[in-house]
Amino acid sequence: MDIFSIDELRKTFTNGDMKEEILKGINLTLKEGEITALVGPSGSGKSTLLTIAAGLQPASDGKVLFNDINITSMTSEQVRDIRAKQFGFVFQFAHLVPFLTVWEQLSLMLDVSEVKINNEKREQEIDYILDRVGLSNRKHAYPSSLSGGEKQRVAIARAVIHKPKVLFADEPTASLDTKKSKEIMSLIQDLTKTLNITTLMVTHDEEMLSYVDHVVRMSDGRVV
Structure with missing residues (x-):
């Protein structure tokens, strides 16, 4: 089922008399329970597309439809x-809150x-998600005592604890080594399927x- 549709999306930035078109008529459809990865060189518009789709910045033209609603x-x-x-x-x-435990973050x-x-x-609900991400034994820990991979697992658990329809992931493995990156991607894949989430992800890592x-x-x- 299509849950997210991007139609002729354009984004232009103005700097004085100069105009730069960052997105040039993007069309994209996302389905429930599937992960779509945006890849391309720096400056290709990947993160701009993701942030507009997520409602974090406005488009210059075009539509972003979520459940047939034009956001x-x-x-x-x-x-x-x-x-x-x-x-x-x-x-x-x-981006965990330093003075909250893992459980409190969620x-x-x-x-x-x-x-x-x-x-x-x-x-x-919190215990279930922490079990899914392999952090049941760390729920009373503070961020300062967590490894980089554990922190990212908490961030993922926090992102899905309220059972969102769409998960936006911007370079979720960029700060991790290859082993931890694969663990995080396996986790995102598992949660996308298990919770029937639509995931849109930006990555440089083939x-x-x-x-x-x-x-x-x-x-x-x-x-392209």
């Missing part, structure tokens, strides 16, 4: 609400996304493409 025509408040409740995010670095995400569950159910369902190659603001 490019929504107010900033409406987009923020969708981001909080329906989207999950993983970046190159984990609990905070449930609050931000306004998931209405009682304390018992909250405990069950080795990670064996874990994805679709590869979209970009060059100079276009899909």
Whole structure:
């Protein structure tokens, strides 16, 4: 089932009298339970496409349809609400809150996304996700005591704890070695299938493409 559709998306940046078109009419469809990877050289528009699709910056023209709703025509408040409740995010670095334990990081995400569950159910949901990412024994640990791979696992768990429809991952393995990168990609693949999430990922690492369902190659603001 198609859940996300990008139609003739364009993005132009203006600097004084100069205009630079970063995205030049992108068309892309994403399906439930599948991972799509955006690949291409630096400056090809990959991250710009991802951030516009995620509602983190506006498009200059075109549409981004999520469940047949045009989010490019929504107010900033409406987009923020969708981001909080329906989207999950993983970046190159984990960006964990330093004074919160692993368990508290996930609990905070449930609050931000306004998931209405009682304390018992909250405990069950967090324990389930931590078990899926292999961190059940680290739930009371603070970020300072975690390895780089563990921090990224927490970031992934935090991104999916509220059961988002779409996961956006921008270079999620770029700061990790090859072994840990493969572990993280295997985890993203497993959670995408298990939770039936639609995942859109930016990567420079061709080795990670064996874990994805679709590869979209970009060059100079276009899909090639």
